[in-house]
Structures are given as structure tokens and as C-alpha cells.
Amino acid sequence: MPIRFYNSLSRSIEEFNPIRPGRVGMYTCGPTVYNYAHIGNYRAYMFEDLLRRTLKFCGFEVRQVMNLTDVDDKTIRGSREAGLPLDEYTRKYKDAFFEDIGVLRIEPAEVYPEATRHIDEMIGLVEALLTAGVAYRADDGSVYFSISRFPRYGQLARIALDPERQVARVRHDEYAKESIADFALWKAWDEADGDVAWESPWGRGRPGWHIECSAMSMRYLGKSFDIHTGGVDNLFPHHEDEIAQSEAATGRKFVNYWLHCAHLMVDGRKMSKSLGNFYTLRDVLDRGFSGREVRWELLRTHYRQTLNFTFQGLRDARVSLNRLDEFVTRLKEAAVEPNAGRDAVEERCRNAAAAFLAGLEDDLNISAALAALFDLVRDVNRMIDAGECRGNAAETVLGRLRDMDRVLGVLDVDRSETVPGEIQALVDERQAARKARDYARADAIRDELTAKGWTIEDTPKGPRVKRA
RNA sequence: GGCGCGGUAGCCAAGUGGUAAGGCAGAGGUCUGCAAAACCUUUAUCACCGGUUCGAAUCCGGUCCGCGCCUCCA
Numbered sequence: 001m002p003i004r005f006y007n008s009l010s011r012s013i014e015e016f017n018p019i020r021p022g023r024v025g026m027y028t029c030g031p032t033v034y035n036y037a038h039i040g041n042y043r044a045y046m047f048e049d050l051l052r053r054t055l056k057f058c059g060f061e062v063r064q065v066m067n068l069t070d071v072d073d074k075t076i077r078g079s080r081e082a083g084l085p086l087d088e089y090t091r092k093y094k095d096a097f098f099e100d101i102g103v104l105r106i107e108p109a110e111v112y113p114e115a116t117r118h119i120d121e122m123i124g125l126v127e128a129l130l131t132a133g134v135a136y137r138a139d140d141g142s143v144y145f146s147i148s149r150f151p152r153y154g155q156l157a158r159i160a161l162d163p164e165r166q167v168a169r170v171r172h173d174e175y176a177k178e179s180i181a182d183f184a185l186w187k188a189w190d191e192a193d194g195d196v197a198w199e200s201p202w203g204r205g206r207p208g209w210h211i212e213c214s215a216m217s218m219r220y221l222g223k224s225f226d227i228h229t230g231g232v233d234n235l236f237p238h239h240e241d242e243i244a245q246s247e248a249a250t251g252r253k254f255v256n257y258w259l260h261c262a263h264l265m266v267d268g269r270k271m272s273k274s275l276g277n278f279y280t281l282r283d284v285l286d287r288g289f290s291g292r293e294v295r296w297e298l299l300r301t302h303y304r305q306t307l308n309f310t311f312q313g314l315r316d317a318r319v320s321l322n323r324l325d326e327f328v329t330r331l332k333e334a335a336v337e338p339n340a341g342r343d344a345v346e347e348r349c350r351n352a353a354a355a356f357l358a359g360l361e362d363d364l365n366i367s368a369a370l371a372a373l374f375d376l377v378r379d380v381n382r383m384i385d386a387g388e389c390r391g392n393a394a395e396t397v398l399g400r401l402r403d404m405d406r407v408l409g410v411l412d413v414d415r416s417e418t419v420p421g422e423i424q425a426l427v428d429e430r431q432a433a434r435k436a437r438d439y440a441r442a443d444a445i446r447d448e449l450t451a452k453g454w455t456i457e458d459t460p461k462g463p464r465v466k467r468a
Numbered sequence: 469g470g471c472g473c474g475g476u477a478g479c480c481a482a483g484u485g486g487u488a489a490g491g492c493a494g495a496g497g498u499c500u501g502c503a504a505a506a507c508c509u510u511u512a513u514c515a516c517c518g519g520u521u522c523g524a525a526u527c528c529g530g531u532c533c534g535c536g537c538c539u540c541c542a
Contacts, residue, residue, distance in 0.1 A: 037542085047542090157537080159471065232542085233542065235537070237538085260542090273540095305474080306535065306536080308480085312492085316479080319493090326506075330505090330506075359482090367483090368483085373490090381506060382508085437501075442501085442502090443503085455504070
């Protein structure tokens with residue numbers, strides 16, 4: 001089965017066919033580094049991680065580019081308030097960003113271009129647009145894109161601009177744009193910019209936001225590429241403007257597939273900086289949750305579905321993950337036993353793998369993929385109990401889990417936990433007490449282990465300890 | 469107002485024509501010194517109204533409710 005995605009451009013599910021067979025170029029709108037990203041932002045990056053992992057899982061070679069917006073109103077304002085040079089100010093948040101995606105186990109993109117290091121490319125693009133006659137220089141020294149000279153404007157957002165409204169607004173427009181919907185390609189320096197400015201053919205200034213993504217995506221992926229993603233809030237005007245600029249400059253189709261993910265909600269409202277209802281990853285970690293748990297929570301809902309963030313959801317995630325961990329542990333224990341049940345187990349694994357893949361190929365239907373995983377867990381657990389999954393059969397399942405985890409990134413199949421000697425000694429002591437039927441002593445030791453953060457489970461093959 | 473998304477069990481969430489996946493929680497059971505874990509069983513007619521159809525959560529029309537974008541925003 002070919003992989004299919006919902007393309008915002010056509011508003012329908014389409015079969016995915018890359019420009020170059022077997023290779024995918026994708027551009028993902030990244031963070032504006034003026035502050036710590038919140039987990040709503042990370043939902044988008046998680047979705048992109050799932051997308052790139054799924055593409056790789058399906059055999060594609062992926063080249064992902066994620067920009068770092070390090071010059072805009074907010075970064076400039078922030079750096080001035082902090083009394084720091086722009087670079088120094090944004091460095092802190094760039095570092096934090098990379099630290100966070102590591103915690104969330106998000107696979108790094110191939111390229112992370114920074115806007116401030118691609119000013120030349122942006123200037124070149126603006127010049128091309130002026131030459132093409134779709135941009136104009138305003139009295140204040142800024143350069144604007146004229147949407148009236150790009151008939152296809154609105155193709156992505158499907159908006160029809162109201163001419164009357166435009167006229168009414170233009171009179172009050174302090175920037176003397178020809179039309180209110182025209183957007184800045186190059187912003188002339190003003191006082192609020194401080195010392196942040198670059199020389200250009202139109203004087204000192206800085207690039208507009210949209211031009212950044214056009215210039216950098218084309219630099220690293222070519223004039224036309226396969227996939228462009230972002231949150232739905234970027235659909236208009238950001239992505240619409242990118243299309244206009246890029247296609248007006250090159251005369252070619254900019255992007256074939258536009259994928260947008262829905263928002264993360266808190267108490268029924270979009271999580272956002274301006275509403276103040278956000279949690280950074282650090283906030284959530286400080287409450288005792290792990291990056292892995294946050295990853296699971298952000299991953300388990302389909303990307304085009306709004307996801308309501310709750311701490312209860314995180315607690316649910318923890319339990320689900322525990323069950324998966326337990327499953328891995330049982331498999332490892334079963335794997336050292338004499339072989340049994342290989343054929344039946346292999347067939348079960350094949351079915352699970354097929355269902356898992358089918359879900360992902362269907363516009364990243366993660367719910368279907370996870371259902372396939374949990375069905376496998378249930379069935380194999382049953383087989384283990386019945387002694388029908390041992391030795392190489394158990395290894396087969398572990399191999400399948402490792403394979404699925406290339407996409408999920410949460411299973412930790414090969415994680416091995418070392419039990420400190422002190423803890424092991426307590427476990428042994430408790431076991432001796434149990435043998436002697438001194439249950440009061442055994443339970444006291446179990447309480448002590450619990451207090452130290454370890455959980456003990458008695459199995460037919462002896463006690464098992466793990467971190468709580 | 470324009471454009472768009474969504475309303476499925478206590479909570480989360482798949483399913484776009486043939487009588488409702490999965491996760492969490494709950495209940496009962498097996499196992500266990502007890503517990504934990506695991507396993508088994510069990511819990512819904514899909515916001516509402518009308519229509520199409522042999523048959524609809526799924527298609528069409530309407531209503532109500534929630535949310536997003538239209539300005540910086542993942």
C-alpha cells in the first residue's frame with residue numbers, strides 16, 4: 001500500500017509520491033527562539049517526528065529542514081529587554097530547544113538553518129520578486145509583496161479577499177501598503193530594532209518573517225520539494241504567503257504536500273503564549289513526568305485532531321507505558337527458556353506488523369497503529385502464560401517491537417536496568433524471610449524498598465525489582 | 469461575517485454504508501502468604517431532528533454546542 005496524507009492544498013487524502021523516487025524533502029516550520037517552547041509547540045514537532053520516522057520506516061530517505069527563527073519582533077524585543085546582543089539572547093533558547101527535543105526523543109532534522117545566517121538568500125529572493133514585478137518598495141523603505149499581482153493568492157487558505165475592506169483599511173495604513181493584505185518582504189529599520197539591521201539594496205533593515213522560510217527551504221531543498229508542515233495556525237497567512245513568494249519568484253510549484261497539525265488544548269482553549277495557559281516541557285518535567293511520558297501523550301492522538309492536554313492524560317500514559325515495559329520484561333525472561341511456539345508467534349507478529357504499518361500509511365493513523373501494538377501485547381501475554389512463546393519465539397516478538405519502535409521511539413526494548421547492590425541485598429533478604437515464612441519481616445523489607453523507590457514483584461521464577 | 473475542524477462508553481480515542489478498534493479507570497474472576505504484575509470476563513447504538521437506503525456513527529438537509537484561523541502564534 002502506498003502511503004497517504006491529507007493535503008491541505010487539496011483538502012483531501014492523497015497518495016504520496018515524492019518528486020524523486022525514494023527520497024523525501026520536507027520543511028518543517030520550527031521555533032521562534034525568544035522564549036522556551038511550550039508543549040503545544042512540541043506537539044507540532046512530535047507530529048513531524050512521527051512523519052519523518054514513518055517515512056523512513058516505509059523506506060524513504062528523508063531530508064528534513066527545520067528553521068530557527070532568530071530574528072523577528074519578539075526576539076528583538078526580548079534581547080533589548082534583556083540587554084543582550086540578539087545572538088546571545090537567542091542562543092539560550094536554541095540550546096533549550098535542542099535539549100528539549102532530546103528529552104522528547106525527537107529525531108534531529110538534517111538541517112537547522114538560522115534566519116540570521118541566511119540574510120543574503122532572503123535579499124536575493126526579494127530582488128527576484130521586485131524584478132518579477134510582484135513586489136514594490138514603499139516610501140518607508142520597506143518592500144512588500146503585492147498579492148493583487150499574484151492571482152493564485154489564497155489557494156491554500158481558500159480565502160477571497162474583500163476589495164472594499166482593503167480599500168477602507170489602506171487609508172489608515174501607516175505603512176502605505178498598496179493593499180492591506182500585502183505583506184512585508186523586507187522591513188526597513190526603525191528605532192525598536194536597535195542595532196539589529198542588515199544592509200540591503202533598499203537600505204538598512206531586516207527580513208520579513210515569511211521570506212525566511214521561502215529562502216531557506218529553497219536553499220536546502222530546491223525550488224520545488226515534497227512536504228511542508230506546521231501547525232494549522234500557520235496555514236494563513238504564513239504558508240499562503242510562502243507559496244505566493246516562492247512561486248512568484250521561481251514560476252514553479254513550491255510544495256506538493258502541505259500537512260498541518262491541530263492544536264494542543266488546555267481546558268478547552270488553544271495552548272498559547274498570549275493566553276498564558278501554557279506549560280513548558282520543563283514545567284511538566286518538574287511535576288515528575290518523564291519526557292517519554294510526554295512523548296507518548298503527544299503522540300497517541302491523530303495529528304489532525306485537537307488534543308486536550310491534562311495531567312490525568314499523562315498519568316494514563318504512564319500506566320500504558322508501564323504495561324509495555326512489563327511486556328518487554330516478560331519477553332526477555334521467556335527468551336532464555338527452551339524454544340516453543342515460534343510458528344504461531346511469528347504469524348501473530350506478521351499480522352500485527354501489517355496492521356501497524358497499514359495504520360501509519362493511512363495518514364499517520366497512530367491510533368490504529370497503537371491498537372495493533374496492544375492487540376499483540378494482549379495475545380502474546382496470553383501465549384507466554386500458556387507456555388506457547390519461549391526462546392526464539394519471544395526473541396521474534398522482541399525483534400518486532402524494536403522494529404515498531406523505530407516509529408514510536410518509546411519502547412526501550414534494549415534498556416537494561418542495573419539494580420544497585422544495596423537494593424539487591426534487600427531483595428535477597430526478603431526472599432529468605434519469605435522462605436522462612438517470616439512474612440512480617442518480608443513485608444517490612446518490601447515497604448523499605450518502596451520507600452527507596454523500588455517495586456518488587458514475585459513471579460513463579462522468583463522476585464523481580466524495578467524502579468517505581 | 470468568511471473559511472475550517474470537531475461532538476463516539478466515566479475519561480482519552482479509532483472507525484466514512486452492513487449491526488461499534490485500542491488505551492486509562494471501574495466491576496467480577498484466575499494466580500499470589502498478602503500484594504503487585506499478567507491473563508480472562510464485563511461496561512456505548514455513536515449531540516439532536518428529518519431524509520436517502522434492504523441497511524447509516526458512517527451519505528444528504530437542518531438544528532444545537534465546542535474550538536481554531538481570518539493580527540504574532542506549532
